[in-house]
Amino acid sequence: MDINKQGLASAKLKPKLAPEMIAGNKQGLPANKMSINLLPPEMLYQRHQSFKLSVVNKLSIASLLVMVFFTSAALAMKVSQKSELQKSQNDVVLAENKVSGLKIKESQLLTLKERLKSIKSLMGGDSKRKAVFNMIVLLTPENLQVIDASVDKNGYMTIGFNSTSVSAIEALIQNLGDKEKNSNLIARVELDGLSMDKARIFRFNLRIVPK
Amino acid sequence: MSKNSESLEKLRVFYQKYKLIIWPIASGVACLIIIIFVLVPQLAEYLGAKKQIVDLQKRSDSLEAKAEELEQIDDVSVKHNLQIAFTVLPASPDIPQVMTVIQDVINKSGLSLKNTNYSTSVSTFTKGDFELTISVLGSLSSVRNFLINLKEAPLILQVEAIKARFQREGSMVEVEIPIRAFYESNLNAIGALDQPVPKISDEEEQLMSSLAARVPFLPNNIEEMAGLSDAEQESSASSVPLGKIDPFN
Numbered sequence: 369m370d371i372n373k374q375g376l377a378s379a380k381l382k383p384k385l386a387p388e389m390i391a392g393n394k395q396g397l398p399a400n401k402m403s404i405n406l407l408p409p410e411m412l413y414q415r416h417q418s419f420k421l422s423v424v425n426k427l428s429i430a431s432l433l434v435m436v437f438f439t440s441a442a443l444a445m446k447v448s449q450k451s452e453l454q455k456s457q458n459d460v461v462l463a464e465n466k467v468s469g470l471k472i473k474e475s476q477l478l479t480l481k482e483r484l485k486s487i488k489s490l491m492g493g494d495s496k497r498k499a500v501f502n503m504i505v506l507l508t509p510e511n512l513q514v515i516d517a518s519v520d521k522n523g524y525m526t527i528g529f530n531s532t533s534v535s536a537i538e539a540l541i542q543n544l545g546d547k548e549k550n551s552n553l554i555a556r557v558e559l560d561g562l563s564m565d566k567a568r569i570f571r572f573n574l575r576i577v578p579k
Numbered sequence: 580m581s582k583n584s585e586s587l588e589k590l591r592v593f594y595q596k597y598k599l600i601i602w603p604i605a606s607g608v609a610c611l612i613i614i615i616f617v618l619v620p621q622l623a624e625y626l627g628a629k630k631q632i633v634d635l636q637k638r639s640d641s642l643e644a645k646a647e648e649l650e651q652i653d654d655v656s657v658k659h660n661l662q663i664a665f666t667v668l669p670a671s672p673d674i675p676q677v678m679t680v681i682q683d684v685i686n687k688s689g690l691s692l693k694n695t696n697y698s699t700s701v702s703t704f705t706k707g708d709f710e711l712t713i714s715v716l717g718s719l720s721s722v723r724n725f726l727i728n729l730k731e732a733p734l735i736l737q738v739e740a741i742k743a744r745f746q747r748e749g750s751m752v753e754v755e756i757p758i759r760a761f762y763e764s765n766l767n768a769i770g771a772l773d774q775p776v777p778k779i780s781d782e783e784e785q786l787m788s789s790l791a792a793r794v795p796f797l798p799n800n801i802e803e804m805a806g807l808s809d810a811e812q813e814s815s816a817s818s819v820p821l822g823k824i825d826p827f828n
């Protein structure tokens with residue numbers, strides 16, 4: 369029964385309204401309309417509970433459906449990815465076959481490179497020995513006579529001389545000590561025994577230590 | 580029977596009591612199970628497979644690039660350079676070849692060969708090299724020339740030591756020189772599939788041209804050699820005519 373339609377002021381009637389009527393108003397009835405709910409409070413509570421339950425159930429089902437959707441999306445992605453993976457694998461196999469066909473060429477190039485490396489490491493292993501010997505030959509003055517000379521594996525040279533002039537010996541030692549003339553090859557020159565015989569011939573040995 | 584109905588009643592009461600939270604808990608647990616056992620592994624697998632695809636594509640691209648690079652390499656030039664390299668550093672100890680080269684250098688330098696000694700003792704003969712001791716006679720400048728010319732020989736020959744004894748009369752000198760000759764037996768180097776194409780550097784190019792200048796004779800039919808296998812090429816490059824196989828026929 370609509371009380372407002374009877375011409376009574378709602379403000380005056382409000383305090384006399386039953387609590388369930390106020391509850392009815394709260395449940396979405398227009399503010400200017402009032403209703404009388406004659407249902408027992410237990411039933412109202414039950415209704416309220418069943419409404420809650422239905423909302424909870426719907427939410428649960430919705431979340432499960434969302435999960436199912438994601439799962440099926442993931443499975444679909446996996447299937448599409450599998451074909452992509454297969455294609456990539458085929459591409460790699462093709463490229464591998466292409467490279468394998470040129471394996472001989474690559475092997476030859478690698479062999480050449482390794483051999484050049486070996487050649488480079490072996491070349492010039494004796495340059496110090498040769499250089500020391502050639503330098504002594506060049507720096508020896510004409511009036512000095514070489515008796516014997518030997519160069520060992522490490523480039524150490526021992527050389528024996530005969531000379532009638534002291535100035536020639538001096539010239540040789542000066543030459544050997546000059547960094548420009550000795551090409552900076554000599555670290556040390558050791559005089560090993562100097563003697564003079566009856567005929568005033570000097571005999572001496574030099575030991576040359578290379579750098 | 581009564582026990583069953585009693586337990587069913589208990590269950591009904593329990594459901595009535597907790598029906599508001601049973602469904603959310605059940606669906607939450609189901610969601611968790613799906614996330615943990617399905618979605619997370621699927622996602623991890625997806626990301627892993629994606630990375631795998633990217634890696635495969637990268638590998639495929641690099642292999643394609645390698646194949647293209649290999650196709651562009653001049654086959655004839657590589658074989659020619661290999662011939663030179665195998666002539667300078669043979670694959671086996673070719674003593675007659677070494678003797679021929681040394682004799683040639685001695686003649687060029689104006690020396691005369693007095694004696695040659697080939698030692699196969701364990702102390703001198705090691706893997707990859709062998710020693711020949713030569714005794715030569717000539718002037719000191721000729722010995723110097725010999726040492727210089729040896730550097731330009733078409734083989735790697737290393738002077739181990741020099742022992743010179745000057746003769747009393749004249750300017751002649753007798754020199755004993757142990758010479759070490761080298762060889763390298765490993766023929767084929769095989770690179771891995773994913774290894775980048777080996778490139779000949781500028782320094783190696785220079786070395787190659789200096790070696791080419793040292794090797795006076797190479798077969799003219801390089802195009803024919805290009806069709807040979809490595810083993811055939813090696814034997815052809817390091818062979819020296821030694822006469823007939825059967826001199827009696």
